[in-house]
Amino acid sequence: MTSFWTLFKQLFKQKNKSANLVFLIQLAAAIVTMIMAFIGTINTSSFKFQIGPDISLNLFSGVIVGIIATFLGYSFLANPAYIIITSWKNEKVNRSQTWRLVPMNDGLIYVCNTLSSFASFVYLIVLQAIMAVLAAIITYASSDQVRSAVAMVLNKMGMISSQPLIWEFLGDSLLMVLLASLLGLFWYVIVSFLHFTSCAIIDFLPNGSNKFLVFVVRLIVLIAVVYILTVLGNLLGNIGLDSIFGNNNDFAVSMIPAFIDIIILDLIFGIVNFLLINKFVEAKQSR
Amino acid sequence: MNDLLKINNLSYKKNQKTILTNVNLNIEKGKIVALLGENGAGKTTLMRIIAGVAKNYKGQIEVNGATKEAERKAKLSFTDGLNGFSDSTKINEIVEFYVNIFSDFNENEFEELSKFMKLDPEMKLSQLSKGMREKLVIALTFARKADLYLLDEPFGGIDAMSRKKIINSIIMWKDDDATILISDHFVNEISTLLDEVVIIKNETIFAHKTADEIRESHKSVEGYYEGLYEGEDD
Numbered sequence: 001m002t003s004f005w006t007l008f009k010q011l012f013k014q015k016n017k018s019a020n021l022v023f024l025i026q027l028a029a030a031i032v033t034m035i036m037a038f039i040g041t042i043n044t045s046s047f048k049f050q051i052g053p054d055i056s057l058n059l060f061s062g063v064i065v066g067i068i069a070t071f072l073g074y075s076f077l078a079n080p081a082y083i084i085i086t087s088w089k090n091e092k093v094n095r096s097q098t099w100r101l102v103p104m105n106d107g108l109i110y111v112c113n114t115l116s117s118f119a120s121f122v123y124l125i126v127l128q129a130i131m132a133v134l135a136a137i138i139t140y141a142s143s144d145q146v147r148s149a150v151a152m153v154l155n156k157m158g159m160i161s162s163q164p165l166i167w168e169f170l171g172d173s174l175l176m177v178l179l180a181s182l183l184g185l186f187w188y189v190i191v192s193f194l195h196f197t198s199c200a201i202i203d204f205l206p207n208g209s210n211k212f213l214v215f216v217v218r219l220i221v222l223i224a225v226v227y228i229l230t231v232l233g234n235l236l237g238n239i240g241l242d243s244i245f246g247n248n249n250d251f252a253v254s255m256i257p258a259f260i261d262i263i264i265l266d267l268i269f270g271i272v273n274f275l276l277i278n279k280f281v282e283a284k285q286s287r
Numbered sequence: 288m289n290d291l292l293k294i295n296n297l298s299y300k301k302n303q304k305t306i307l308t309n310v311n312l313n314i315e316k317g318k319i320v321a322l323l324g325e326n327g328a329g330k331t332t333l334m335r336i337i338a339g340v341a342k343n344y345k346g347q348i349e350v351n352g353a354t355k356e357a358e359r360k361a362k363l364s365f366t367d368g369l370n371g372f373s374d375s376t377k378i379n380e381i382v383e384f385y386v387n388i389f390s391d392f393n394e395n396e397f398e399e400l401s402k403f404m405k406l407d408p409e410m411k412l413s414q415l416s417k418g419m420r421e422k423l424v425i426a427l428t429f430a431r432k433a434d435l436y437l438l439d440e441p442f443g444g445i446d447a448m449s450r451k452k453i454i455n456s457i458i459m460w461k462d463d464d465a466t467i468l469i470s471d472h473f474v475n476e477i478s479t480l481l482d483e484v485v486i487i488k489n490e491t492i493f494a495h496k497t498a499d500e501i502r503e504s505h506k507s508v509e510g511y512y513e514g515l516y517e518g519e520d521d
Contacts, residue, residue, distance in 0.1 A: 001361050002388050010387055098371025100340045102388050103361035203343070208302040283340035285331065286368035 001103045007112045008119075011093065015120035018085050023127050026078040030071035034063060061142035068135035075128050082124055083184050086117040087191040094192060095199070100283035107274035114192065114270070118185045125177055175255055182262045189269045190225065196273055197221050200280035232268070236261045291316040291434055291466045292337070297346030299332060306332050308490045310346070316434075317463055319480050322470040323512050324487035330470040333487065334437045337468075338365040351434045361391075364433035366424050366441050374413035378406060378423060389431055396460070397430035403456060404449075417444030425453060429460050436461075438469040442476075450476055478508040486515060 093099045093113045102109060139146050198221045202208045205217070236257075290313045297310040306329045314320055322330050335341035337348055339356030350359045372381060378401070385392045401408065404422040415423065421444050428436060442450045454477060461467065468485075471477055484501060486494040493515070498508060505511040 001357060002390070006387060010384060093371065096371035097335075097340050098367050098369055101338060101360060101365055101367055103357060105357045106339075203301055204303070206303040280342055282342045283335075284370070285335070286370040 004104070004108060004112055007102055007104060007109065008116050011113055011116035012119055015086055015089065015117050016123060018089065019082065019120045019124040019127070022078050022082045022085070023124060026074045026128075027067075027071055029074055030067050033070050034067045037066070038063070058142060061138055065135050065139050068131050068138075071131055072128065072135070078128075079121075079124070079180070079184075082121065083187055086120065087188050090114060090117050090188055090192065091195050094195065094277065095281070095284045097283040097286035105278065106281075107278045110192070110273060110277045111270070114185070114188050117188055118181070121184045122181055125181060129177070171252060175252055179255065179258060179262075182259065182266070186262050186266055189266050189273065190229075192273045193269045193276075194218070194221055194225055196276040196281045197225075199282075200276060203280070203282065229265070232265060233261070236264060289316050290314065291318075291351050292468070293347070293349040294337070295347045297333075297336065297344060297348065299329075299336060299341065299344040301332075301343070305490055307336075307344075307487075310492055312485065312492055312495065314466055314468065314483070314485075316466055318482040319457075319461070319467045319469065320483040320485055321474065321477060321481050321508070322468055322485050322487065323474060324470075324493075325516070328487040329490065330487055331439050334365065334439050334468065334470065337435075338363060338437055340365075362433060363435040363437055364428045364431040365437040366428050366439050369412065369420070369424060369427075372412060375411055377409060377411050379408040381412075381423075381427070382408065385427055385430070391432040393430050393432060397426055400426035400430055400456070400460070404453070418446060418449065421445050422449065422453070429457070432462070434465065436465060436467045436469075438467060438471075440471055441469065442471060447476075454480055474509040474512050475507070481508060484508055484512070486512065488515065 090113055094110055099109060099113075100106060104112075140150060198214075198218045201217050201221070202214055205213065207213060292312065292314040294310055294312040297307060298305070299307040310333065322333065324330050332341060336344050337350065337359070339360050347354060348359065350362045353359045353362050369381065372384075382394065382397060385397070386394055401423075404426055406419065406423055406426060410419075412420070421441060425438070425441050428438065428441075442453065445453065457467070458480060469477060469480075478498070481498040483495065483497050485492060488494075496511075501508050501511045505514065
């Protein structure tokens with residue numbers, strides 16, 4: 001029998017290729033965007049990169065920070081693109097005879113597949129976070145004005161709060177990243193649920209190879225999933241988590257209901273997917 | 288009885304169409320068995336059910352004592368079309384996958400087989416002809432030390448000369464205890480290999496005979512098989 005960890009490593013290696021590719025494309029796009037923005041618009045000898053009313057960087061630091069800032073801006077395109085690519089890959093693996101022949105329970109193959117995509121998504125986010133830290137370090141190190149501005153802001157923060165706001169800001173940012181990752185996992189689970197239920201229904205119905213029938217089944221399943229999610233969302237909203245945590249002034253505490261909701265939905269649909277793939281979802285014939 | 292494969296009361300439906308009904312089959316250890324039947328008779332389906340990749344069946348399947356799908360998968364090696372890999376995947380990357388995933392995969396044996404079949408490990412799947420791809424599938428399947436080998440029409444795109452070479456190699460590389468279930472249209476060419484013949488017809492096991500029995504009462508395995516469809520025999 002193959003161990004969970006062995007299969008996880010194998011799948012993670014595959015998904016990582018996509019993460020690295022998305023990262024490189026994102027970086028290349030940022031570099032090209034910056035080059036296009038700079039060409040013909042600057043006088044290099046006297047150039048100053050303005051990042052505030054009285055704060056500027058020299059050309060080199062400005063270009064590097066500009067590239068990284070553009071790179072981070074593109075995360076809003078790159079991350080959804082990565083999630084869509086990997087959810088498509090997940091479903092290919094879930095129905096692939098090659099992978100389903102791995103000596104392991106089919107449900108565990110599904111869990112391994114989904115978690116490897118999730119881990120790889122977290123890996124992509126970490127790469128992007130490293131770029132953000134790099135941008136912050138370069139900006140801080142390359143300009144006296146930045147250093148004095150940061151010191152001034154930190155001083156002001158220290159004066160208005162007993163707890164340094166910088167840590168609160170970092171904590172909140174980390175929470176947002178965690179929430180984004182959990183939403184990514186939620187997307188994988190829902191896509192698999194849509195895929196598995198429609199496959200199970202199509203295999204059951206007579207004339208399952210009819211394309212129109214397949215389309216209608218998928219549409220009905222999609223509508224049903226949206227309805228189920230709405231009902232579950234309302235149900236979770238009604239259990240009172242919002243009244244306990246939601247009105248809190250502390251951002252981290254106010255986020256707890258959202259975290260719990262997503263984790264509960266991930267678990268419910270994940271367990272249903274586990275059962276569906278074990279009992280009803282066949283591997284595609286591979287010749 | 289020293290049965291390696293036991294199938295009891297197996298039935299399978301898909302899209303409300305019955306494919307297999309009340310299939311009962313026992314195969315002993317060490318045998319080479321042909322699974323014959325017309326296109327669409329259910330040969331591939333039966334193999335997929337044994338391999339644990341087809342669902343929604345009724346009945347019991349046991350491979351060397353293993354009844355659960357995951358355990359069965361560990362004890363058998365099934366010719367897979369390798370569609371789980373992209374066309375840009377190199378042969379040596381597929382081998383690496385097999386080494387990591389299947390604990391019974393023997394890399395040295397694969398090297399010998401791939402040399403015998405003239406496979407270049409640096410070649411990508413997209414560069415392989417249909418025949419070369421079939422050879423790779425056979426090499427990967429036999430490089431595993433399994434109790435049961437399921438070969439689903441393994442010689443489809445392979446030319447006659449290579450087919451003979453591969454058939455001879457199967458006899459050479461096969462462990463005495465290993466059992467092979469092979470479905471193919473080229474009955475004549477594999478008939479020399481066979482210990483038993485299983486015919487699927489009318490959604491079930493229509494006949495299960497030893498090759499010697501057939502040879503005693505008929506001209507050849509091929510003649511017997513063709514006769515079934517001409518209404519000459521049984």
